[in-house]
Amino acid sequence: MKPIDVLIIGAGPAGLATAIRLKQKFNKAKSTASVVVIEKAAKPGYHNLSGAVIETACLDELLPGWRAADPAFAAELMPVKRDEMYFLTAKAAFQIPELLVPGGMHHKNDSLISVSRLVDWLAKAARKEGVEIQSGFSAASLIWDKDAVKGVRLVDCGLDARRQPKPNFLKGEDVLAKVTVLADGPRGVLSREYVARVKGNINPQVYSIGIKQVFKVPVGHDFGTNRVLHTLGFPNRPDVFGGSFFYSMGTEYIAAGLILGLDWKYTDLNPQQEFELLKTHPLIARFLKDAVPVAAGARTIPEGGFYSIPKLWTEGALLVGDAAGLVNMEKIKGIHYAIFSGMAAADAIVDGSISATALGAYKDNLEARGVLKDMRHARNFRQVFQWGVFMGAPLSQIQSLIPVRLGLHQDHSQTLKGAALKRDIKPAIDRATFAALSGTTHREDEPSHLIINDTSVCQRCRQELSSPCAVFCPTEVYRWKEDGVNISASNCVHCGTCAIKCPFQNITWTPPEGGQGPRYKNM
Amino acid sequence: MNYIVLVKQVPDITRIPEEAWDREKGTLKRGVLDTVFNPLDLQALTFACRMKSHDKSSRVLCLTMGPNQARELLEDCMARGADEGVLLTDMKFAGADTPATAYALACAIRKIAKDIFKGQDYVIVTGMQSVDGDTAQVPPQVAEELGMEQIAYAQSFDFVKGALQVKRIGPLGVETIVPKHYPVLITVIQCMDPVYRSFNRVRSIEATSIHVWNAEAVAADKDLIGSKGSRTWVTQIASVSSQRAKPCAYALSLDELLDRIEHDFKHGSAREDKAVTPYVLGDKTPSLNGEVWVYAEQEKGALASVSLELLGKARELATALKQKVAAVIVGDNVKYLTPALFAAGADKVYMAEHSLLKDFLPCPFKKVIAAMVLEYRPQIMLFGASPLGRELAPRIAYAISAGLTADCTGLEIADYEKGSVRQIAILKQTRPALGGNIMATIITKDSPFQLATVRPGVFKAPVPDASRKGEVVRVAAHLDDKDCATKIVWSEPAFTKVHLDQAEVIVSGGRGMGSKANFEKYLTPLADALSVWLKVKVEIAGSRMAVEDGFIGHARQVGQTGQTVSPKLYVAVAISGAVQHITGMQGSGTIFSINKDPHARIYSYSDHGLAADLEEVIPQLIKAIHKRQGAA
Structure with missing residues (x-):
């Protein structure tokens, strides 16, 4: 095998930005150093889900002249012209005056695009620069030599449901590289292994889940185009952090979603059903009249902010994008930080350099690009919402003035015995249909990639908390059957919620064979 | 022995995104669809790689015809174990139907045999058909052009004292066939557990092991290739609406319901009858x-x-x-x-x-x-x-x-x-x-x-x-x-595989069945009663959820990830009607659903519905069927 100089795990915005910037640099220096990206999805973009409203300055810097070079793609990015925020009660909607909306939450002149489309396009741009993108390979673990990262080990392929090798068994291969960049997204399996060892974060990382659907609407539909609409309030109780978004995508589609902080206390909160409930609100129902759901998916978002960022480099490895927790909740954005962090990482990697000292330039580059400055400004943003939306909303406006660091509790610890929403919803879309709309598939006789560490814990959880996993999983992977939790791993959309929110931390999320999972094209 | 595997990139038809449809014209924009490795060709490649493993000196070469982009398919093949690839690409091949395609491939095979295999014996291995064209014509026509015999529906092989024996499903049952001389063409119907791509192999592919040939390089007669060499013309394309045209009917009594089912079973569902002017x-x-x-x-x-x-x-x-x-x-x-x-x-x-x-x-x-x-x-x-x-x-x-x-x-x-x-x-x-x-x-x-x-x-x-x-x-x-x-x-005449696709009546259960015991308690007698009444063999099947819950084996799964069936009568019991299931059974003649939820999605696809609790209604239904049997 040809040796690999820089190995990037995950072909999302961060990983691809790293790859593009690096290869540009190598090409300019006439270096033949190789940049290889591996991605567990069958194709780049299939596992990427976001709103998304993005600030495009990062693309101007990464790929100067991109608009002129690809006018068809540039036309897909629709500038935001209408930007509204509403507070919803069960029956009514109140528009929040623009003046009261925090500065970071203004989106006019930002661009609307599906992140799976953006990633698909970035992957093409990367290949043009000479980056090798190998999709359909899942990495299982990091290879360490003392405290230095030497590469990754891929998953074993061809095991049957009882983990016995089949005739096509292929043992997980070792992929070695001088530098490994971890761009495996929120709570990625490898970045999690990295953080457990390298540490460096002061607060624990916390997450939210985003439930998303894409609707097809008739041309000339009421919602209009170039429009961004956010809501707070209904269906969430004041003590559930979250809100929804409705974005026009071109002239025929609306992207909509509900984001909920995973630190909710309710044992029976079902985010997919909460979204269905939101769809029944008069304001939303009006917009979604004649709208046909054509795609669905879910993903977690790292929300902890500045104090949850771990040490971003070690010998032989760097963390970028969501894997590093670079999401700014004040702006509800992360894609441009992902791209900027990738560029900052690429600038720190000198051909052949693996030492932590050299890679340490990464932090300075992040500072120079203003990424850390924004993150620092929002350092206490997520924390103030722990006290509910009525305290959190006003406090969030002045959170940057709070002189001390506010702490965070891990999401799983917040589930409270006896706390229940007791919803009675007749959903338009159930969880099985939701799973089908995500296009997810897994080999049916594959060993479950979701592992219950101790089944007796599930019994205890059943008694004390009524098995929340059977309710919160957006695609109903977990179901309580007479004597235990039954797992339909093939419905999994790789959102990661279960491993984060299981109250007893009894679920281990391992990567399944490559090329499986959801197939998002316009998410 | 060397092996040539015919491979093809096909549009991914398992999930067609909404934007791929031009609803006004009723056509599919193929450019929007993803391309994937034709699944049956992957089985053929696996078959060839396993044959190769019996003789380390043999080589596996993959041949494909298509645009330049098809090179990635050959790289995929090599990552899985092929040694070389040939990409046949030329604008002159465009618009080819099956004989024009088969002719071009045969020309390339002649060149491979002469220039690469240098006269050594070889076997051509192919999938039964591609999922896009679904004609199964190219392999036999390649064999015809090259004047060789075809062994179709191959399932497995064996080397007995160094001589190849192929097991295939033929008119006599499972037949063991021995080629009397080479070359020969084998079409593979099934080869489980396809070989995986190896990352190390991906990164070891040498650019020189993929040959790119055009029409001239393979000495193809220009009158026999592309649209010029084609003998068929597609004159019109129309979409098949996923919604069935006729709304689901709910009968007032079980007898009325059975009357309608019997009528549909004998005469076809009314929706298929079109007035045709002679x-x-x-x-x-x-x-x-x-x-x-x-x-x-x-x-x-x-x-x-x-x-x-x-x-x-x-x-x-x-x-x-x-x-x-x-x-x-x-x-x-x-x-x-x-x-x-x-x-x-x-x-x-x-x-x-x-x-x-x-x-x-x-x-x-x-x-x-x-x-x-x-x-x-x-x-x-x-x-x-x-x-x-x-x-x-x-x-x-x-x-x-x-x-x-x-x-x-x-x-x-x-x-x-x-x-x-x-x-x-x-x-x-x-x-x-x-x-x-x-x-x-x-x-x-x-x-x-x-x-x-x-x-x-x-x-x-x-x-x-x-x-x-x-x-x-x-x-x-x-x-x-x-x-x-x-x-x-x-x-040997015995068939053990479950051929749901050939069944005339299928009784299928979903997750709502609740347990494996309920499958046996309700569906088995219902299937038996229908079998006696309609005088046909009735197969039992299940949705993915039912299979996952262990109510029924995977071999009997109907749906996107199971088998696609089109029986004359499909009885869906306690199936909600997820898209994944609908995809596998919407071609059925008459669909009759039993689900206690009157809003279940399955009813949008059904001809007849019975919104009732299965534990209550199925015994009554069986009784009503028995009564008819007695009267008849």
């Missing part, structure tokens, strides 16, 4: 002349039902054309079958008998029938799209340079006019394509013969009229041992 030739001069022929296939000493169905259709076509209907029968001692052919509507029977025609082998059968066609020149010849028909018809079509449309669901006589082209009273052939997502209307061009295969059960067999008589034309079969390149050494 074609009137009048005083127009038809573009083609000749009789309408049907190949009479035998099944364990009797005529295959599909052949009788086709005779009925042929009668209709021949009446419109003012021509005679003839059946073609070949075999060893088959004269006793001719009265049944006359009774089913044949005016004439062309019969060839020879001891070498006792068991079906494509080469000798093709030789005899192709000679008959060239001598007696029918204008239309129909075959059942049975396993045998799918092996035989493509080779005959290729041998006589005729067009062939596979798996037709509609045949009619019509005139065709477009630009300077004007054809009178030709055969308009309609078939599903792209996994049943669209219907294509196809006509034959530049050929005096129009050939088509038709899926069993599409047309109704006529009521036999024993008083009908006709003329038997004996045709000599000139065959000797050299015409048989393979030999059947062993056959």
Whole structure:
């Protein structure tokens, strides 16, 4: 095998930005150093889900002249012209005056695009620069030599449901590289292994889940185009952090979603059903009249902010994008930080350099690009919402003035015995249909990639908390059957919620064979 | 021994995104669809890699035809174990139908044999069909062009004392076939556990191990490739609406319900009945002349039902054309079958008998029938799209340079006019394509013969009229041992695989069944009752959820990740109707659903519904069926 100089795990915005910037640099220096990206999805973009409203300055810097070079793609990015925020009660909607909306939450002149489309396009741009993108390979673990990262080990392929090798068994291969960049997204399996060892974060990382659907609407539909609409309030109780978004995508589609902080206390909160409930609100129902759901998916978002960022480099490895927790909740954005962090990482990697000292330039580059400055400004943003939306909303406006660091509790610890929403919803879309709309598939006789560490814990959880996993999983992977939790791993959309929110931390999320999972094209 | 595997990139039809449809024109924008490794070709590659592992000195070479982008498919193959790749790419190949494709591939294979294998023996391994075209014509036609025998429906192989033996599903059951000489072409129907891509192999591919050839490099005759070499024309594409046209009906009583189901089962669901105005030739001069022929296939000493169905259709076509209907029968001692052919509507029977025609082998059968066609020149010849028909018809079509449309669901006589082209009273052939997502209307061009295969059960067999008589034309079969390149050494009639796709009635249960015990308690007796009442074999199946919960085995899973079925009657019990399931069963003739949730999605796809609790209603239903049985 040809040796690999820089190995990037995950072909999302961060990983691809790293790859593009690096290869540009190598090409300019006439270096033949190789940049290889591996991605567990069958194709780049299939596992990427976001709103998304993005600030495009990062693309101007990464790929100067991109608009002129690809006018068809540039036309897909629709500038935001209408930007509204509403507070919803069960029956009514109140528009929040623009003046009261925090500065970071203004989106006019930002661009609307599906992140799976953006990633698909970035992957093409990367290949043009000479980056090798190998999709359909899942990495299982990091290879360490003392405290230095030497590469990754891929998953074993061809095991049957009882983990016995089949005739096509292929043992997980070792992929070695001088530098490994971890761009495996929120709570990625490898970045999690990295953080457990390298540490460096002061607060624990916390997450939210985003439930998303894409609707097809008739041309000339009421919602209009170039429009961004956010809501707070209904269906969430004041003590559930979250809100929804409705974005026009071109002239025929609306992207909509509900984001909920995973630190909710309710044992029976079902985010997919909460979204269905939101769809029944008069304001939303009006917009979604004649709208046909054509795609669905879910993903977690790292929300902890500045104090949850771990040490971003070690010998032989760097963390970028969501894997590093670079999401700014004040702006509800992360894609441009992902791209900027990738560029900052690429600038720190000198051909052949693996030492932590050299890679340490990464932090300075992040500072120079203003990424850390924004993150620092929002350092206490997520924390103030722990006290509910009525305290959190006003406090969030002045959170940057709070002189001390506010702490965070891990999401799983917040589930409270006896706390229940007791919803009675007749959903338009159930969880099985939701799973089908995500296009997810897994080999049916594959060993479950979701592992219950101790089944007796599930019994205890059943008694004390009524098995929340059977309710919160957006695609109903977990179901309580007479004597235990039954797992339909093939419905999994790789959102990661279960491993984060299981109250007893009894679920281990391992990567399944490559090329499986959801197939998002316009998410 | 070396191996050439034919591979193809196909559009991913398992999930067609909304934006890929042009709803106004009713067409699919293929450019929007993802491309994937044709799943059956991946099985062929696995088959070849496993054969290779018996002899380390052998090589596996993958051959594909397509645009430059298809190079990534060859890289994929090499990551899985192939040693070399050949990409056949040239604008001149564009617009090719199956014979034009087969010819181009055969030219490349000749060059591979000469320049790369340097005269060493080789075996061609292919998948049965591609999921986009779904015709299964290219492999037999490649074999025909290269003059070699085909071993179709291969399941496994063995090397006995170094000699290759292939197990395949044939008319006699599981047959063990030994090639008498090489090269030979094997089409693989099933090879479980496809080889994985190895990351190390991906990164070890040398650019020089992929050869890129154009039409000139393989010395292809420019008149035989691309659209110029094609014998069929797609004249129209229409979408098949995923919503069934007729709303679900809820009967007032179980008896009324059973009446309707019985009616639909016997006469087809009303939604399929279309008023067809018969074609009137009048005083127009038809573009083609000749009789309408049907190949009479035998099944364990009797005529295959599909052949009788086709005779009925042929009668209709021949009446419109003012021509005679003839059946073609070949075999060893088959004269006793001719009265049944006359009774089913044949005016004439062309019969060839020879001891070498006792068991079906494509080469000798093709030789005899192709000679008959060239001598007696029918204008239309129909075959059942049975396993045998799918092996035989493509080779005959290729041998006589005729067009062939596979798996037709509609045949009619019509005139065709477009630009300077004007054809009178030709055969308009309609078939599903792209996994049943669209219907294509196809006509034959530049050929005096129009050939088509038709899926069993599409047309109704006529009521036999024993008083009908006709003329038997004996045709000599000139065959000797050299015409048989393979030999059947062993056959065992047992079938163990579950063939849900061939079932006439399927009773399927979902997650709402609750337990494996309930499957046995309710579905088994319901299936038995239906079987006795409708006098057919009834298969039991399940949705993915039911399979996951262990209520029923994976071999009986219906849906996107299971089997696709189209029985005459599909009974869905406690199935919610997720898209994944609907995809696998929406082609069923009549769909009857039992679900306690009256808003269940399954009802949008059903003809008949019973919104009730299954534990209560199924015993009543079984009782009602038994009562009918007793009365009848």
